Amino acid sequence: xxxxxxxxxxxxxxxxxxxxxxxxxxxxxxxxxxxxxxxxxxxxxxxxxxxxxxxxxxxxxxxxxxxxxxxxxxxxxxxxxxxxxxxxxxxxxxxxxxxxxxxxxxxxxxxxxxxxxxxxxxxxxxxxxxxxxxxxxxxxxxxxxxxxxxxxxxxxxxxxxxxxxxxxxxxxxxxxxxxxxxxxxxxxxxxxxxxxxxxxxxxxxxxxxxxxxxxxxxxxxxxxxxxxxxxxxxxxxxxxxxxxxxxxxxxxxxxxxxxxxxxxxxxxxxxxxxxxxxxxxxxxxxxxxxxxxxxxxxxxxxxxxxxxxxxxxxxxxxxxxxxxxxxxxxxxxxxxxxxxxxxxxxxxxxxxxxxxxxxxxxxxxxxxxxxxxxxxxxxxxxxxxxxxxxxxxxxxxxxxxxxxxxxxxxxxxxxxxxxxxxxxxxxxxxxxxxxxxxxxxxxxxxxxxxxxxxxxxxxxxxxxxxxxxxxxx
Numbered sequence: 001x002x003x004x005x006x007x008x009x010x011x012x013x014x015x016x017x018x019x020x021x022x023x024x025x026x027x028x029x030x031x032x033x034x035x036x037x038x039x040x041x042x043x044x045x046x047x048x049x050x051x052x053x054x055x056x057x058x059x060x061x062x063x064x065x066x067x068x069x070x071x072x073x074x075x076x077x078x079x080x081x082x083x084x085x086x087x088x089x090x091x092x093x094x095x096x097x098x099x100x101x102x103x104x105x106x107x108x109x110x111x112x113x114x115x116x117x118x119x120x121x122x123x124x125x126x127x128x129x130x131x132x133x134x135x136x137x138x139x140x141x142x143x144x145x146x147x148x149x150x151x152x153x154x155x156x157x158x159x160x161x162x163x164x165x166x167x168x169x170x171x172x173x174x175x176x177x178x179x180x181x182x183x184x185x186x187x188x189x190x191x192x193x194x195x196x197x198x199x200x201x202x203x204x205x206x207x208x209x210x211x212x213x214x215x216x217x218x219x220x221x222x223x224x225x226x227x228x229x230x231x232x233x234x235x236x237x238x239x240x241x242x243x244x245x246x247x248x249x250x251x252x253x254x255x256x257x258x259x260x261x262x263x264x265x266x267x268x269x270x271x272x273x274x275x276x277x278x279x280x281x282x283x284x285x286x287x288x289x290x291x292x293x294x295x296x297x298x299x300x301x302x303x304x305x306x307x308x309x310x311x312x313x314x315x316x317x318x319x320x321x322x323x324x325x326x327x328x329x330x331x332x333x334x335x336x337x338x339x340x341x342x343x344x345x346x347x348x349x350x351x352x353x354x355x356x357x358x359x360x361x362x363x364x365x366x367x368x369x370x371x372x373x374x375x376x377x378x379x380x381x382x383x384x385x386x387x388x389x390x391x392x393x394x395x396x397x398x399x400x401x402x403x404x405x406x407x408x409x410x411x412x413x414x415x416x417x418x419x420x421x422x423x424x425x426x427x428x429x430x431x432x433x434x435x436x437x438x439x440x441x442x443x444x445x446x447x448x449x450x451x452x453x454x455x456x457x458x459x460x461x462x463x464x465x466x467x468x469x470x471x472x473x
Contacts, residue, residue: 026109029080030118032073032094039077040122043096046070047083048103085109091407091425092120100125100178101149105406105428125162125176128198130205132170132186139170140210143188147198151180151449180449186210192242192260214261217244217282219289220252221269227252228293231271235282237263259284269293275376276351297352297374299382303343303359306367306385311343315361317384318420319350320368335420344381350374357382358420365389365438366419389436392458394466396430396446404430405470408448415441415457446470 032043047069071081073096083090088110093103099122109115128147132140143166164172174184180200187193191210198205217235221228233254235244242263244256259265261284269278269291278293303315319334338345354373360366364386372382392412396405410432413421422434434444437460444466445455451470458466 024085024112025082026085026090026111026113026115027080028083028090028092028109028115028118029078030092030116030120031077032079032096032120032122033077034099035121035123039073039075040094040096040099041073041075041077043073043077043079043094043099043120043122044070045073045079045081045092045094045120047081048091048093083109085111085113090115092118094120094122096122096176098125098175099123100176103407106425123179125178126201126203128174128177128182128184128203128205130172130184131207132166132172132188133207133209134191135209135211139166139168140188140191141166141168141170143170143172143186143191143210145172145174145184145186147174147177147182147184149178149180149182150197178449184208187258190257193258211260213244213258214285216255216257217259217265217267217284217286217289218253218255219267219282219287219291221248221254221271221291221293222252223271223274223293223295228269228271228274231269231274231293233267233269233291235259235265235267235284237265237284256284261285267291276349294352295376296348297350297376298346298348298378299350299357299372299374300346300378300380301344301357301359301382301384303338303345303361303384303386305364306387311340312361312364312386313341313343314339315343315345315359315386316420317345317347318358318360318366319347320356320358320418320420352376356418357384358418359384359386360420360436361386362435363388364436366436368417368419390439390461392434392437392442392444392460392462392466394432394444394468396426396432396448396468396470398451399469399471404428405448405451406430408432408446408451410434410444410446410468412437412442412444414438415443444468 032040034040071079073079089106090109091106095101102122104120132143134140146161146163148161162174162176164174166172182198184196184198186208190213192213194208194210196208221231229248229250231248233246235256242259244258246254246256248254264283267280267282273296275294275296280291282289303312316335316337352375354371356370357372358366358368367384367386396408406426406428408426411421411423412434422436424432424434426432439460442458443455444458446468447453451472454470
């Protein structure tokens with residue numbers, strides 16, 4: 001019987017006795033077909049993480065990357081794979097060359113159970129052609145071209161975005177694009193990356209011009225005076241419009257390309273066990289840029305029921321930012337899922353400073369705590385006391401045909417104040433249920449790629465189901 005992975009954290013030089021309780025997975029089989037019902041061979045099928053589902057099952061573990069679960073269809077389009085079943089619901093996504101990615105509606109699963117006859121249908125993807133030139137109009141060969149969907153078919157879709165390389169004449173052809181708008185990005189050594197927004201249905205893009213990048217911006221990275229090897233160095237300027245990436249060598253040295261001359265860039269260093277607030281600035285081109293990194297900061301904590309004080313064993317902790325850390329860093333929101341018999345957790349890869357956090361658990365409303373200190377030596381746990389929340393059920397339908405909308409993403413957040421949203425996906429009948437909501441005024445939003453986004457204000461608790469009607473695009 002297959003079982004979900006359970007990473008274990010141990011300290012260097014320490015001995016530990018580990019007891020693992022394995023959770024059986026569910027076996028799912030089915031077929032992938034195209035719009036005409038013909039089998040699609042060579043398609044990649046993978047579990048799709050459902051919105052609001054907590055699928056990480058490990059104590060004191062953050063940033064865990066579980067082994068990838070992927071099955072490839074045979075010539076008859078058939079597949080079989082094991083999927084996590086701890087949440088009771090699962091959904092699959094599929095991708096194949098020449099086809100747009102697709103996902104099936106959620107279905108019920110149970111640990112150790114078997115589910116068959118799952119049908120995934122992929123539409124034929126459109127192609128996109130174009131030409132890449134330099135500033136003088138000469139073709140650029142060997143440039144990497146990728147297309148990312150701006151409105152994904154559904155959350156958690158598997159598969160890499162369509163990509164291609166330009167030929168000797170600078171031309172490229174991308175296949176397998178979905179129906180919506182895409183962002184095409186072009187990267188080439190010694191050129192500044194360029195992005196182009198492509199409207200829905202477009203099959204050809206205007207020639208893309210690349211500017212020559214400035215000579216390399218270089219320097220070194222050290223931690224406690226020791227050169228840091230294999231660290232990722234990222235330089236970005238003008239809100240991500242320009243970007244250069246490199247990796248430090250054995251002497252901690254790096255050289256960045258892809259930045260135009262004269263721009264001031266923020267240089268960030270990412271490495272295991274290092275504070276992500278390790279950053280500096282430089283104007284390209286520059287030599288001798290030095291970045292001194294600090295050990296990673298952490299936050300220990302505990303999540304309990306506010307009324308009884310008993311620990312909650314499965315929960316998510318959200319990093320909301322909201323303050324500034326060392327060096328004036330303003331961090332982006334993030335979240336981690338935890339499972340712990342005593343409700344304890346330790347988040348280890350945070351920037352140092354004082355920040356806002358929230359904890360949420362199924363059936364409970366989120367609790368926000370502001371100004372919590374993070375440091376490499378933090379020992380005192382921050383306690384999050386959660387109170388039961390209310391639920392909101394409803395249905396999403398097409399405003400014209402009244403047909404239910406499956407795989408639509410529904411979210412709810414308080415009308416005022418920072419808090420992580422509650423998120424759910426609609427089932428095949430368009431139904432959804434949002435749990436753990438705080439009483440009061442909420443903003444409920446619905447997103448489905450083939451329909452216009454819609455947001456409505458509601459009050460909870462609410463009598464009866466909420467019907468969300470949306471217009472086709």
